[in-house]
Amino acid sequence: MASDGGVFCLRRPEMINVGGIGGMESPPLDVDEVHVLAVDDSLVDRIVIERLLRITSCKVTAVDSGWRALEFLGIDNEKASAELDRLKVDLIITDYCMPGMTGYELLKKIKESSSFRQVPVVIMSSENVITRIDRCLEEGAEDFLLKPVKLADVKRLRNYLTSDVKLSNGNKRKLPEDSVSVNTSPPLTLSPDSSESSSPPLTLSSDSSDASSPPLSPVESLSSPLSFPLDDEDDDVSTESSPTPEESPVRRQKMRSPSLD
Amino acid sequence: MDSHVAQLQMQYRNYILSLYQQGFLDDQFTELKSLQDDGSPDFVAEVLSLFFDDCVKLVGNMARALDQTGTVDFSQVGANVHQLKGSSSSVGAKRVKGLCINFKELCEAKNYEGCVRCLQQVDIEYKTLKAKLQDMFNVSVIIVHMNPVSVWDDFNKIILGKE
Numbered sequence: 001m002a003s004d005g006g007v008f009c010l011r012r013p014e015m016i017n018v019g020g021i022g023g024m025e026s027p028p029l030d031v032d033e034v035h036v037l038a039v040d041d042s043l044v045d046r047i048v049i050e051r052l053l054r055i056t057s058c059k060v061t062a063v064d065s066g067w068r069a070l071e072f073l074g075i076d077n078e079k080a081s082a083e084l085d086r087l088k089v090d091l092i093i094t095d096y097c098m099p100g101m102t103g104y105e106l107l108k109k110i111k112e113s114s115s116f117r118q119v120p121v122v123i124m125s126s127e128n129v130i131t132r133i134d135r136c137l138e139e140g141a142e143d144f145l146l147k148p149v150k151l152a153d154v155k156r157l158r159n160y161l162t163s164d165v166k167l168s169n170g171n172k173r174k175l176p177e178d179s180v181s182v183n184t185s186p187p188l189t190l191s192p193d194s195s196e197s198s199s200p201p202l203t204l205s206s207d208s209s210d211a212s213s214p215p216l217s218p219v220e221s222l223s224s225p226l227s228f229p230l231d232d233e234d235d236d237v238s239t240e241s242s243p244t245p246e247e248s249p250v251r252r253q254k255m256r257s258p259s260l261d
Numbered sequence: 262m263d264s265h266v267a268q269l270q271m272q273y274r275n276y277i278l279s280l281y282q283q284g285f286l287d288d289q290f291t292e293l294k295s296l297q298d299d300g301s302p303d304f305v306a307e308v309l310s311l312f313f314d315d316c317v318k319l320v321g322n323m324a325r326a327l328d329q330t331g332t333v334d335f336s337q338v339g340a341n342v343h344q345l346k347g348s349s350s351s352v353g354a355k356r357v358k359g360l361c362i363n364f365k366e367l368c369e370a371k372n373y374e375g376c377v378r379c380l381q382q383v384d385i386e387y388k389t390l391k392a393k394l395q396d397m398f399n400v401s402v403i404i405v406h407m408n409p410v411s412v413w414d415d416f417n418k419i420i421l422g423k424e
Contacts, residue, residue: 042347042348042351043315044308044312044315044347045348047307047311048296048351051301126346126350147350148353150289151295
């Protein structure tokens with residue numbers, strides 16, 4: 001059985017198709033398929049997140065460290081772009097606390113990379129530390145999930161990705177109103193006022209209603225559309241600066257301008 | 262024969278409920294169960310198996326670290342506790358997770374005696390859980406044999422409130 005230091009669990013045959021590093025080439029991905037790179041040093045957590053993602057129809061590559069993630073993406077060794085064409089990655093979801101390279105450090109490296117900085121990065125952590133969350137969001141993280149991660153959390157992420165992939169194969173980012181509106185589900189409950197103001201949904205996914213869950217910490221509801229300056233007061237979906245109005249006051253302003261390019 | 266099956270099913274049902282009531286499992290276990298389906302019928306068993314492997318490994322690491330009398334590296338112990346806390350949380354092993362929370366504080370306080378005691382408790386706790394879950398799976402196998410309707414249906418009805 002693969003030890004934790006290995007690529008990831010090799011137990012089940014279907015996982016071979018998941019692809020990964022260590023010489024396992026995955027077939028070129030269908031452009032409509034959402035491909036997620038999951039990074040977590042815990043084998044248990046990798047299996048769980050992989051299952052959560054596959055249930056939401058994502059293709060998953062799971063690796064056990066930030067270094068392997070960079071290696072997979074080809075960020076650390078300037079691989080030719082022919083290689084990169086096969087590596088369509090729509091979302092990177094990473095644990096925060098990892099030995100060697102933390103999720104935060106990985107996030108920074110991804111955002112420094114011209115090829116991958118537009119890929120949304122989601123951080124997971126078992127610890128609900130506001131300063132940590134802020135730091136990640138400021139560095140450009142899309143969202144921050146509190147562990148243990150649940151299906152509702154992943155569905156929420158999936159919802160705002162769907163519009164990206166379907167509307168444009170090349171651009172990972174879409175116009176704010178398209179992605180914001182997908183996040184129609186009542187988020188994990190926050191301060192009362194934030195849940196009143198709902199954006200008119202342009203529902204692209206019918207799964208949004210499944211995302212209701214028992215109230216969780218405010219942090220967990222930090223699902224966001226993409227990174228543009230947030231104005232907590234702004235409920236207007238149609239403008240570029242609109243956030244998901246349901247989001248809590250805890251949601252911090254992103255520090256960087258929209259990378260809609 | 263039906264009444265035997267019904268009896269077993271009832272015992273099975275009660276057994277699962279008691280695991281929740283006694284705090285062995287929490288809603289993350291329910292969440293994991295909800296991720297299992299006909300296409301992935303062994304998902305829960307798989308994850309639990311990996312979790313218990315983790316327990317063996319991490320408890321071993323901690324025992325070795327604590328064994329370095331005089332030069333115990335508490336941050337090393339703490340790192341292992343953190344990992345165990347994470348995986349127990351991910352599978353819904355509530356008691357193990359709770360012990361890890363205490364354990365972490367003991368590491369931070371560099372409380373040697375406390376850490377040793379806590380490690381012993383962790384060891385007992387994960388083994389107890391493993392035995393209980395094994396019983397649960399064994400019973401479920403028997404029931405499935407006797408009754409083609411999946412025993413997980415009962416589980417779903419009770420725990421998840423599905424019909």
